[in-house]
Amino acid sequence: MSDRDREPQPPSDDAGAGGPEDPSRRRALAIGVSVLGGGLVVAPLVPALGFVGFPLRGAVTSAGGDFIAAGSRAQFGPTIPIKVDLYADRRDAWAVERQVKIGSCWVLERDGELKAFSTVCPHLGCAIEYDEEASAFRCPCHRSEFDLDGTPVEGPSPRGLDTLEVKQDAGLVAIRYQRFRQGVGEKVEA
Numbered sequence: 001m002s003d004r005d006r007e008p009q010p011p012s013d014d015a016g017a018g019g020p021e022d023p024s025r026r027r028a029l030a031i032g033v034s035v036l037g038g039g040l041v042v043a044p045l046v047p048a049l050g051f052v053g054f055p056l057r058g059a060v061t062s063a064g065g066d067f068i069a070a071g072s073r074a075q076f077g078p079t080i081p082i083k084v085d086l087y088a089d090r091r092d093a094w095a096v097e098r099q100v101k102i103g104s105c106w107v108l109e110r111d112g113e114l115k116a117f118s119t120v121c122p123h124l125g126c127a128i129e130y131d132e133e134a135s136a137f138r139c140p141c142h143r144s145e146f147d148l149d150g151t152p153v154e155g156p157s158p159r160g161l162d163t164l165e166v167k168q169d170a171g172l173v174a175i176r177y178q179r180f181r182q183g184v185g186e187k188v189e190a
């Protein structure tokens with residue numbers, strides 16, 4: 001059979017506009033494959049990237065603002081203050097330190113109410129001691145003295161002892177430890 005005798009054939013679907021030979025279709029296919037491939041590569045990295053960015057996103061925290069267990073209510077009386085060391089976990093970005101001492105306070109009952117005084121002197125931050133003979137709190141650094149209510153009676157301290165928040169529940173006491181600015185007349189959280 002000669003070429004002239006052959007029936008004219010309809011254009012094939014595989015050729016011409018829209019077929020694999022069509023440059024625009026090949027470009028579109030190539031872009032689709034690239035996007036899919038890129039997504040497969042990046043997807044497993046998303047949690048890892050979030051993990052790497054954690055310390056930048058998360059607030060750096062410490063246990064300073066939380067209530068901390070301070071013992072049973074029964075141990076605190078009206079006459080002799082008890083010194084309580086407060087321990088809590090401290091987190092600083094990546095590092096978590098377990099049960100670190102974050103501060104201390106003197107706890108006693110005054111007029112039927114439990115009081116907690118920070119041991120940090122409001123003058124320049126030395127450690128306040130209790131003088132049992134004088135029934136007074138004293139600072140050894142510059143000789144400030146405070147009565148059992150924390151009121152200053154002598155020395156350069158510009159204000160009374162700093163009280164801390166106390167919470168009681170089922171016979172247990174918890175104290176919220178805070179630090180305050182030193183050398184100023186007002187009690188302002190540091």
Ligand code: FES
Nearest residue numbers: 121123124139142
């Ligand atoms: S630091 Fe306490 S009186 Fe100065």
